Amino acid sequence: METELRLESSLWVGNKRYRAVLSGWHFNWTEVDKKNRDKKTISVPVAEVVGVEEGRVEILPRKSVEDTDKDFTVFYVKRSSSGSSYGLLWRLGRIQFSCPSRVLRDQWTKHLRTALKTHSPLRPNRLLVFINPFGGKKKGRKIYHSLVAPLFELAGISSHVIVTERANQARDHLLKKDLKGFDGVVCVGGDGMFSEILHGLIGRTQQEAGLSENDPTVALQPCPLHIGIIPAGSTDCVCYATVGVIDPVTSALHIIIGDSQPLDVCSVHQASALMRYSVSLLGYGFYGDVLAESEKHRWMGPLRYDYSGTMVYLSNRSYAGIVQYLPADPLLSSPRDRTRCLSGCSVLGVSLNVASCLSFCAFPGEWVSVEGRFRCVSLTCMSSSCPKSPLGLSPSAHLADGTGDLILVWDTHPLGFLKFLYRHTSTQDQFDLPFVEVHRVKAVRFSLPSERDTGQEMTNEQKMATPFLCGLCCSKVPAKSVWNCDGEILSSTEILCRIHGQLVRLYARGIEEGAAVHNCGKENDKCQMGCTLIK
C-alpha cells in the first residue's frame, strides 16, 4: 500500500518552489532555493489532512473557489498554543499548490484523497447534531453555524441538525428514532447536554442488545456511534479533559479527522435500578452540597458555583457514611503514580467488560470497607481537569482503563480542607495530606450508618432542616448530603456504582503530549525553569 501511495514532485506556492512528498503516513513539503538546497520542511500526518480541493480555495470568511486547472488546495490541522489554558488549539491550515500540468494536479488530488481514506478510516460521513440553544451563553446555534458547519462542509460531512426545544429531547430522540446511516452524534452544549447524549446512546445500545441497564452485574455493550462535543456550555469539563482545550474549532477538527478516544463510564444504581451514568464527578458531601446550593442561585449564571462553593465551605460540614470499594489491580496502575493520561496513553484495559464483570460478580470478599465522617467522597473515571483545576480531581486517572479513582476526604479542620481544595488549582499534590485517601477502584458502595451505630440519633426536625453556615455560626448540621452526579442531584443517598470500561467513544484523542503541564505550571515551550515535567 505504501509504494502505491507514494508521490513526489516539484510544486509551486506563489513564486517559491517546493519538493512535495506523499509517503506512507505523511505529506510534507520542503522549500527549495535557487541552488537546489532544502529550506524549511512542513510535515503533516495524512490523518490530519482535513480536505483536498481542486483550484484555489478559501473557506473563510466565506467559501470561494477559483477554478484553475493546475492548482490544488490542501487544508490540514495546524497547532498553536492556547495562551490561557494548557492544551493545544487546532486551527485550519491551508496551502495552495500550483503544478506544472493538470495531469500532475489530478494525480496529487487523487493520491491524497486515497491516502486520507486509508489512514483515517473512522472519519464520519454523516452526523446527527443536537444544539442546545440555551446552554452557556446561549451561543450554541451561532457557534455551530459560523465555526463548525463550514468545516464539516469542507470535509464533505453531511449533518442532520436538531435544535432542541426542551430538556431530554436529544436523549429521547436517541432512544427512539432511527439512527441508521449516522456515524456519530455531535452535541453542541455543555456537560449537561453531553450527559443527555451519553444516556441516550448507552440506553439505545443496551435496548438493541437486549441487556438490562438496571442490573449492575451485566457487562454493558459498548456504543457503536462516536460522540463529538462542540463546547458551548457554562461547564465543558468532559471536553476539556478529553481534548485539552475548550474550543469549538479544535473539537470540530477532531470530529472531522475521525479521532477516537474510548471512555470509561460509571453506572450508578439504587437497589436494583439504574439511576444515572457518570463520567466526570460523582461526589457526596462538599460537591453535593455545592450543587444543591447553586441550584438555588441559577440567576447568578456560572458565578453561582463560586458563590455556593464559598458558602458551603463556610458551613464546615462533614457527613457520616460507610464506603465499600472493590480495588483495581494495584500492579497495573495507581492514582499516585504521577503518570498523566495523555494522547496515545497506553494504560488501557484489555477485554475490559468481560474481565471486570467476572471480578465484579465473583469475588465479593475483595471489597474493602471504611466507615467514619467525611468532608467529601468522590469518584471519577477521568482526571476531571478543567480550566480552574488544570490537573483535575485525580491527575493520574485514565480515560479508558476500566477503573475509577475514589477520593475520601475524612473530616478535618477547616484550614486543612481549604488546603485540599486550594491544591486543585495548583500543581501541588492534593492527595499528600493526612486526611485524604485515594484508591483506584472498579466499584463502590455507599451507605449510611444506622443511627444507633453512630450514636447521633436525629430528630425529624433536624433531618428536614438544611441550615446554612451551620458549622461555623450555628449548631445544626443536616443528617446527610446529596450526591452530585455530573451536575445532577441524585434522589438517593445509598448507591452502588460500577465502572464500565470503554463503554463509549468520543471524537477526541486525549490531551496532547506537547501540552503537558510542568511543575512550574507552564507549557513545554514556555518553561525556562528546568523544572521536571509531570509525567
Ligand SMILES: Nc1ncnc2c1ncn2[C@@H]1O[C@H](COP(=O)(O)OP(=O)(O)OP(=O)(O)O)[C@@H](O)[C@H]1O
Ligand atoms: N431546548 C432546551 N431547553 C431547556 N433545556 C434544555 C434544552 N436543550 C437541552 N436542555 C438541557 O439543558 C441542560 C444544560 O445544558 P448544557 O449542559 O448544554 O448547558 P450549561 O449552560 O453548561 O448547563 P448548566 O446550566 O448545567 O451549567 C441540559 O441538562 C439539557 O438537558
